[in-house]
Amino acid sequence: MSEPRPGVELLWGAPRTPARGPRPGLSLERIVGEAVAIADAAGVAGLTMPGLARRLDAGTMSLYRYIPGKDDLISLMIETATGDAPRLDVSDGWRPALTHWAHATRTVLLAHPWMLDVVTSPRVMGPRELGWLEEGLRALSVLALPPMRRFDLALLVNGYVRGVALEQVHGEAVAAQGPFFTPELLTEHGREADFPLLMEVMESFPFDAPAGDGEDARFAFGLERLLDGIETHFGGAAV
Amino acid sequence: MSEPRPGVELLWGAPRTPARGPRPGLSLERIVGEAVAIADAAGVAGLTMPGLARRLDAGTMSLYRYIPGKDDLISLMIETATGDAPRLDVSDGWRPALTHWAHATRTVLLAHPWMLDVVTSPRVMGPRELGWLEEGLRALSVLALPPMRRFDLALLVNGYVRGVALEQVHGEAVAAQGPFFTPELLTEHGREADFPLLMEVMESFPFDAPAGDGEDARFAFGLERLLDGIETHFGGAAV
């Protein structure tokens, strides 16, 4: 038996258009759009139902006429912020396509860092999000592998993208709340002898470098390594 | 000027032993240990100050005599659950050592899945956690690279481990709340034509396979690819 799960219908069903009753003063699109804007600016922690209602000039409880609960709102936010998957060009083989896919995924995650906090929760993926997976599979479809193996590879690359994005966002958040990753942390507690290699790193830390570029380069570099590894292993499987 | 930030002292300072006053009925160790046990069983969402106090047979506010706030508690939980970094044997080169390091990291994350939810928040790392980084750097120290570059590589591998663990935990959580990743999701909404490759995957999904083993293999495989890539790029840099 399939349970109703109203949230799934919001993601997958057709938009509801009621026949009778007062005209709705809000719309799912407006609610979700404003929620995404709030989360972009203040993170998921800054997104509250009263706060969202205030931005929409509505009563708090009015929101619940449109969504069953906050969890469903977040699912819809993910679906909206994700956007449509890029159309990949696989004519040059899987590697350029998968590279493009990975970079596009990273761009989305960095544009909406709160997504890194919420994609973990148990939830149902929407059509847009599955569209991204489908495109990833399409990039890999030129490899003569069982579908399940291609799926593994798509998740592998996706996991890499997430992990590195998480690392970057985390690092930036820590840096924003004050200098922490400095030699002083260790010397002040007399622990510098326990972390000789970290001391080296901290001392050479270029705090003045433009953070974004370095992160992009680090990401691209790691991605190339990962794809190199895939290629040496599966390169011969090209159709 | 360095601000006080009491949480940092809890992580890095010496254990406080008060001279006067009533004997403390609780201890940091007991509080943090019980908190980790709760989070292991119920996730961070299941960890509340009143709930924790109840397990400890204490009043809720008593906890605040030991920790400044919940955030600091979580920092301490991470530090405790992380455990001591494994001593790596680098005599066979960087690759076996780094492999061991990555697997050990993964083991910790899967033993305490809530860590994946909280490592993102802006926080200060403790000595144990930095010890892991130090060990990762030690594995890479046999490569003749600038310290910063070795640091990048350590974060790269760490990011990969996190990303894949996140993916696995997320997938398991979704699966636990009912079948979702099935062809029916698509066919029920008449969208099967939009996701031909996903349909293939869903149809071949072996729901009966032992999940853990498959995930371990997938992780190990991806890690090998990543290290392969690093090796082909930096292999010549061995000291």
Next chain:
DNA sequence: GCTCGATGCGTATCGCATACGCAATAGGGG
């Protein structure tokens, strides 16, 4: 035994998610 730095914790505040119910609204069948 007095003092003063601690501790245990009841009480209170504040913010959040969300259930419930009532009043206002408006398309459509009679």
Next chain:
DNA sequence: CCCCTATTGCGTATGCGATACGCATCGAGC
């Protein structure tokens, strides 16, 4: 054309979590 009813807006209320505050109490050293 009007009333019926599905529907909306939202005030009010509940319950829970984090945490500030203050009081009663404790106990090591004088």
